[in-house]
Amino acid sequence: MQDFASSLHSSFGMILSGDAQLWAIVLLSLRVSLTAVMIASVIGLPLGAFLAVSRFRGRQILVVMINALMGLPPVVVGLLVYLMLSNSGPLGVLQLLYTPTAMIIAQVVLITPIIAALSRQIIQVLDAEYDEQLRSIGLSRLGSIPVLLWDGRYNLLTAVLAGFGRAIAEVGAVIIVGGNINHVTRVMTTSIALETSKGNLELALALGVILLLLALIVNAAVSFIGQGARQTAYA
Amino acid sequence: MLEQVNKAVWQTSPIMDPKAPTVLELCDIRLIRDEQHLVNIPNLTIRQGAPTLIMGPNGAGKSLLLRLMHGLISPTQGRVDFDTDVQQAMVFQRPVLLRRSVAGNIDFVLKAHRIPRAVRKDRVNALLRMADLIPKARQSARTLSGGEQQRLALVRALALKPKILFLDEPTASLDPSATHAIEALIRQANDAGTKIIMVTHDPGQASRLGGEIVFLHKGQVLEQTGVSDFLTEPKSTAAKHYLAGGLLF
Numbered sequence: 001m002q003d004f005a006s007s008l009h010s011s012f013g014m015i016l017s018g019d020a021q022l023w024a025i026v027l028l029s030l031r032v033s034l035t036a037v038m039i040a041s042v043i044g045l046p047l048g049a050f051l052a053v054s055r056f057r058g059r060q061i062l063v064v065m066i067n068a069l070m071g072l073p074p075v076v077v078g079l080l081v082y083l084m085l086s087n088s089g090p091l092g093v094l095q096l097l098y099t100p101t102a103m104i105i106a107q108v109v110l111i112t113p114i115i116a117a118l119s120r121q122i123i124q125v126l127d128a129e130y131d132e133q134l135r136s137i138g139l140s141r142l143g144s145i146p147v148l149l150w151d152g153r154y155n156l157l158t159a160v161l162a163g164f165g166r167a168i169a170e171v172g173a174v175i176i177v178g179g180n181i182n183h184v185t186r187v188m189t190t191s192i193a194l195e196t197s198k199g200n201l202e203l204a205l206a207l208g209v210i211l212l213l214l215a216l217i218v219n220a221a222v223s224f225i226g227q228g229a230r231q232t233a234y235a
Numbered sequence: 236m237l238e239q240v241n242k243a244v245w246q247t248s249p250i251m252d253p254k255a256p257t258v259l260e261l262c263d264i265r266l267i268r269d270e271q272h273l274v275n276i277p278n279l280t281i282r283q284g285a286p287t288l289i290m291g292p293n294g295a296g297k298s299l300l301l302r303l304m305h306g307l308i309s310p311t312q313g314r315v316d317f318d319t320d321v322q323q324a325m326v327f328q329r330p331v332l333l334r335r336s337v338a339g340n341i342d343f344v345l346k347a348h349r350i351p352r353a354v355r356k357d358r359v360n361a362l363l364r365m366a367d368l369i370p371k372a373r374q375s376a377r378t379l380s381g382g383e384q385q386r387l388a389l390v391r392a393l394a395l396k397p398k399i400l401f402l403d404e405p406t407a408s409l410d411p412s413a414t415h416a417i418e419a420l421i422r423q424a425n426d427a428g429t430k431i432i433m434v435t436h437d438p439g440q441a442s443r444l445g446g447e448i449v450f451l452h453k454g455q456v457l458e459q460t461g462v463s464d465f466l467t468e469p470k471s472t473a474a475k476h477y478l479a480g481g482l483l484f
Contacts, residue, residue, distance in 0.1 A: 132307055133331035136324060136392075137344055147343075151334040233377035234334045 003201075011206035022206055029187040032100050032174070033167040036107035040167075041160050044112045048119030048159070049145045053127050063120065069113035074106075078176030081106040085177065098179040103187070106173040111163035118159035119152075126152045154226050154235035161222050168214060255282040258321070258399055258430045259304055264313035266299060266454070274299050274310070274454040285446030286421070286431035288462065290438075292477055296454040297434040298403050301325070304432065305401045317399070324397040328404045330388035332376040337368055337387055340376045344394045362390040365420065382413025389420050393429070400424055402433040406440065418443060438466055438478060450474045 014022050051063055083089050085097040085105070096102045126148050134144040149156065171189035178185035180194060188207045195204040229235035259281040266274035274296045281287050281304075289297045302308045304315055305325050317323075333340050338359050345355045363369050366386040371379065376387060385405055392400060402421065406414040421444065425431050435441055441448060441462050448465040450458040450473075457471040469475045 129331060130333075132302075132325075132327065135307055136305065137347055139347060147333070233375040 007201040007205055010202040011204075011209060014202060014206040015209065019206070022203065022210075024183065025186055025188055025191050025207065026210055028100065028185075029168060029189075032103045032187060033107060033164060036104045036111060036167050037160060037164045039104070039108045040112040040115050040163055043108075044115030044163070045119050045149055045156060045159075046145065047112075048116040048121075049123045049149050050142070051116070051120045052123035053141045053144060053148065055141075063117075066113050066117045066120070070117050072110055072113065074110055074170050074172035075176065077106055077110045078173035081109060081173065081177045097177060098181060098185060100178070100185060102177040103174040103185060106177045107167040107170065110170060110173055111167050114166055115159050115163040118162055119156050122152050122155045122159060123148050126155075154229040157222050157225065161218060164218060165215060169211065252282065252284055255284045257281070258283050258317065259432075260316040261304070262314050262316060264303060264310045264315065266296075266303060266308070267311040272454055274303060276300070276313075276454075276456055279449065279456055279459070281430070281432060283430055286425055286433060286444050287447050287449060288441050288444065289432070289434045289449045289451060290436070290441065290465075290477070291451035292473075295451040297451055298328075299454075300451060301401050301403050301432065301434055321398040322395050323399045323401065324392035324395065325401040326385070326388050326392045326403065326405050328407050330384040332379075332384055332387065335376060336373050337376045337379065338363060338372040340387060341391050341394050344391055348395055358394060362394060365393075365423070366390040367416070380413075382409050382416060385409060385413070385417055386420065389417060389424075393420075393424055396427075397429055399430045399432060402431065404434050404436065407436070414440070442466055450477070452477075 047066075051059065051066070081102065082097065084091050085094070085102055086092055087097075096105070127144070130144065130148065130151070134147060135141075139147065169189060171193055174185070174187060175190045175193070178187070178190065180186050180190040186194075188211050192204045192207050192211075195201070195207075226235060257280055261276050261279040263278070264274060264276045265272060289300060291297050299308065303310055305323055306315070307325070333343055335343060341359045341362050342355055345358060350358070359372075360369070363372050366383075366389070368379075368383060368387060368390075371383070376384065379387060389402075389405065400421075405421075406417050409417065418440065421431055421433070425444075431444075431446070433444070435444075445462055448458065448460055448462055449456055450460075450465065450469070450471065452471070452473040458465060458469065458474055460470070465474065466478065469478055
C-alpha cells in the first residue's frame, strides 16, 4: 500500500514537472488517435447518414454488419492490418509497419464502424422528423444528407466522442502494428502495459491519470456543448 | 399585424369558375395499403382561384390526399396531373423547423434552390416582415411559440413563390389569435395568386377563407362545392352528419 502511495506521489510529480518522456508519449497518443478520429469521421458520418436515408436491397444486411463491427476485437484488427502492411502483404511496399501511420490505420478500421453505426441511428431519428419537409422543399433523399449531418451535429458529436474514447484507450491493435518502439510508436496504453510489466509503476500511473483526465475533459466538453445547444434548441 | 387581421373583411369567395385553368387533376387515383382502399378518387379537378378546402372526418384520408397531390406519396394506381414547372410547397400540421435561426430557416430553402445571396437577403427580410418575426430573426427557430413557428413555416413555404400551397391543418393546435394571423398570411398568399389547397376541420375557418370544399369520406370525394352551399345545404348524408357533429362510421 505504501508502495502504491509513493508511486502515485511520484507519478503526479512526473506530470507536474513536465517530464519529457511522459509528455512525448501523451502527444504521440493524441496525434495518432485524433488523426484516426478525423479520418474515421470523414468516412463514418456520411456512411451512417447514407445508411439512414437510403433504401436499397441489402441495406439491412449492411446495417447489421456495421453494427456487428462495432464490437471488433482490437487484436483481430491489429492482426489484419499487420498482414496487410507486412512485407509480404498487399500494402507491404508502403513500408508502414511499426510507424504511427500504421497505428492510425488500425484505429481508423476499429472506430469507423462505431462512428457509422451510431450516426446511422442519430440521423435516422432526425430523418423521420425532416423527411417530408425536405422532400417538399425539393431535396432528394441523398441531397438531404448534408442537411441532416449539419442539423444533427451536436448529437453526432457523441458518436465521434465514442470513437475517440475507443481509439485512445485501445491497446491490442496498436501494439501489434506499432510495435511499441520507444520514441517512435510508444503511446499511452502500450506504455502502461510495458511499464507495469517492468515494475515501473510511476510512469504507468502518471499515464493512467492523464488518460483518465483526458476522458473526463472530452466528456465534459461534449456535455457542455450539448447542454448549450439544447438550451438554445439547436440540438 | 394582428390589428390588421381583425380589421380584415373575410368575404366569402365566389364558387369556383368552371372555366378557370386547372392547376391539378387527379385521374383514377387509388391508394391501397393492406388491401384497404385508403383513397379512391375516380376524378377530381382543382382549378385556379379561391382556396380549395378539404374537409372530412378523422381517418377520411385528407392528409393522404394532400400528400398524394404534392407527390410525397405515390398512388397505388392512377396519376396526378399538374404542370411540372409549377413550384409547389407544403405546410404541415406540426411545423418542421430546422435546427437553425429563424432567418436561417428561410434562407435554407432559397439556398437549396440556388438563389443568389444578394436576392436571398432581401427575400428573407421581406418574408420575416410578413410573418412579423423581424425582431426574432437571429434566435433559434425552435424557441419560438407555436403560433410563431407556424407563421415561420408558412412564410418559409412561400419563399419560392409557389403557385400551389398545400396546408395540412396548419392551425389545428393554435389559439384564436395565432389562427387569425395564419389565416391572414394564407389570404395574402391567395391574393398574390398562390392556389391554396388546405385541410381543415373548422367550418368557421372554411367560411372565413371561402372558396370551395372538397368533402372526403372513407377516401372518397362525396362533394365538391362552394363553402357557403356546403355549410348551409350539404348534400350527402355523411356531410350533414359531419357538420352536425354526429359520429360517422
